[in-house]
Amino acid sequence: MNRLLAPSLLSADFLNLEKEIDMINASEADWFHLDIMDGVFVPNISFGLPVVDAIKRKAKKPLDVHLMIVEPDRYVDAFRNAGADILSVQYEACTHLHRVLQQIRNAGMKAGVVLNPHTPVLLLTDILAYADLVLVMSVNPGFGGQKFIPETFNKIVELRSMIDKRGLEVLIEVDGGVNISNANQLYKAGADVLVAGNAVFKSENPTETIRNLKKIA
Numbered sequence: 001m002n003r004l005l006a007p008s009l010l011s012a013d014f015l016n017l018e019k020e021i022d023m024i025n026a027s028e029a030d031w032f033h034l035d036i037m038d039g040v041f042v043p044n045i046s047f048g049l050p051v052v053d054a055i056k057r058k059a060k061k062p063l064d065v066h067l068m069i070v071e072p073d074r075y076v077d078a079f080r081n082a083g084a085d086i087l088s089v090q091y092e093a094c095t096h097l098h099r100v101l102q103q104i105r106n107a108g109m110k111a112g113v114v115l116n117p118h119t120p121v122l123l124l125t126d127i128l129a130y131a132d133l134v135l136v137m138s139v140n141p142g143f144g145g146q147k148f149i150p151e152t153f154n155k156i157v158e159l160r161s162m163i164d165k166r167g168l169e170v171l172i173e174v175d176g177g178v179n180i181s182n183a184n185q186l187y188k189a190g191a192d193v194l195v196a197g198n199a200v201f202k203s204e205n206p207t208e209t210i211r212n213l214k215k216i217a
C-alpha cells in the first residue's frame with residue numbers, strides 16, 4: 001500500500017513561494033498539490049496557469065493539480081503544457097467524464113476524479129477503470145483550513161473495497177482537514193495519498209510536520 005503525502009500550496013506564503021517550494025523539495029513530501037479555483041464551481045479564486053508554470057520550473061516532485069473549475073475539458077492541454085503530472089477533475093463538473101479522463105491520459109498525464117462530500121462513491125462504478133486516482137474531498141472545496149467531515153472514512157473504506165475487488169490500481173487521495181491526528185486512521189481506512197495544507201504550512205516547523213506525517217505512514 002502507498003502512503004504518500006501531498007502538501008497543498010494553497011496554504012503556503014505566496015510572497016515567498018520559491019522558499020516554500022524549496023522546502024517541499026528538500027522535505028519527505030511526495031507531491032505538490034495545486035488547487036485551481038475559478039470562482040464559479042467554488043466560491044473562491046486561487047491561482048492559474050502562469051503560477052503552475054512557474055512552480056513547475058522549481059519543483060523537483062510531481063505536480064498534482066486539482067481543478068475546481070467548470071468545463072475542465074477546455075483546459076486539459078493548457079495544464080499539461082504548464083507542467084501538471086496528475087490532473088484531477090471534479091465529478092460534479094463533468095457531463096462527459098469518460099471523455100475527459102481519456103483526454104487527460106492521452107495528453108500524457110495521470111487522470112483523477114474528485115468527489116465532493118455529497119457525491120457517493122458508487123457513482124464511480126462505470127468510470128473507475130478509466131481513472132488513475134480518485135480524490136475524496138473531506139471538506140467542501142473552496143478553502144483551506146476547514147474542518148474534516150468524519151463520514152469520509154466510510155467513503156474511503158467503500159472505495160478501497162470497490163477498487164480491490166476489481167483488481168484495479170487506482171490511488172485513493174483524501175483532501176481537506178487532514179492533520180496529524182487523523183492521518184494514520186485515513187491511511188488505515190485505505191487512503192494512498194493525503195493532502196495537507198494548513199496542517200503543514202501553518203505549523204511552526206513545516207519540514208518537521210511533513211516528517212511527522214510521513215513517520216506515521
Ligand code: DX5
Nearest residue numbers: 008141142144145177197198
Ligand atoms: C480545498 C482544497 C484543499 C485545501 C486543503 O478546496 O482542495 O486542497 O488546500 O487545505 P487544508 O489541508 O488546510 O484543509
Ligand code: ZN
Nearest residue numbers: 035066175195
Ligand atoms: Zn485540493
